[in-house]
Amino acid sequence: MDRFNFNSPGLVNLLVSQSSQTIDLGCSEVPKPASKRKWTTKEDVVLISAWLNTSKDPIVSNEQKAGTFWRRIEEYVNASPLLIGSIPREWSQCKQRWGRVNEQVCKFFGSHEAALKEQASGQNENDVMKAAHDIFFNDYLVKFSMEHCWRELRFDQKWRSHSFSKDGAKEKRKEPAEEVPVDQDVRPPGVKASKAAKRKKHTNEAAFDQIESILAAKNTISKQKILDRLLAKTEATLSPQEVSLKNKLISEML
Structure with a gap:
């Protein structure tokens, strides 16, 4: 019986390595999935x-x-x-x-x-x-x-x-609940505790006032950009909604 010659160029070698990423059998190659970027x-x-x-x-x-x-x-x-x-x-x-x-x-x-x-x-x-x-x-x-x-x-x-x-x-954030006995008297805060609470409240209010000022400034800048974009267009190209918005912004900026 004649033995097969695996080195013959006319045969397809199916003993491909497992490390190969693609197998070319005359068809288009199957690409390896791309990693997440x-x-x-x-x-x-x-x-x-x-x-x-x-x-x-x-x-x-x-x-x-x-x-x-x-x-x-x-x-x-x-x-x-x-x-x-x-x-x-x-x-x-x-x-x-x-x-x-x-x-x-x-x-x-x-x-x-x-x-x-x-x-x-x-x-x-x-x-x-x-x-x-x-x-x-x-x-x-x-x-x-x-x-x-x-x-x-x-x-x-x-x-x-x-x-x-x-x-x-x-x-x-979840905070543990505090159990307070029903018959326990609640003492008013001392003078030092009251002053400390007032100072803390004042600090937080100042911080929030600063945040509000920044937000107001950013809102004004945003409105100005929108108005500039609308003013750059001709009246004929503006829709009724855009004309109404432009007039509203102009009145607010005055």
Whole structure:
């Protein structure tokens, strides 16, 4: 009986190595699945800017469908001059990443608020941030790695109202309940305790007043940008809604 010659060029060698990534049998090669690409800090910042600008657009924000909304964000991200040379992102990737960013930043927002309430006299912003990170880790057992996202969103009123009222993503820290006996007399706070409470309240009010001032300034800048865009158009190209918005903004700016 003739033996097969496995070295013959006319036969297909099926004894391929298991380490091969593709098998070429005259058909097109099957590529190895690409690994998941991490988001960079620069991409996160551009994504946040895209979400804020797209959701703030007064002309289309309430009229755009979810698919259209995220495709607009995809175009914004991929057209950003900050990401020249980067691999384009798909709208589904943007949506998934934003969900992660929004969730984590909302949680850290609660941790930072708790750290502000616990801020002692003499502590600065760095001390508060360290305490906020510690609170976040104690509550969720992971380190907060999106501080750059939190700094982009912390003062934005649009994000705050959307995330904390509509999405309900803000989570309050759980504190152990204190049991107070029914017959126990509650003594009024002493003079020192009252003064300390007043000083703490005054400090927090000053901080919140500063935040409100920053938010008001950003709101004014945003309105001015919208007005500039509308003024750049001719009257013939403006829709009735745009004309109404332009007149409203002009009256507010006067």
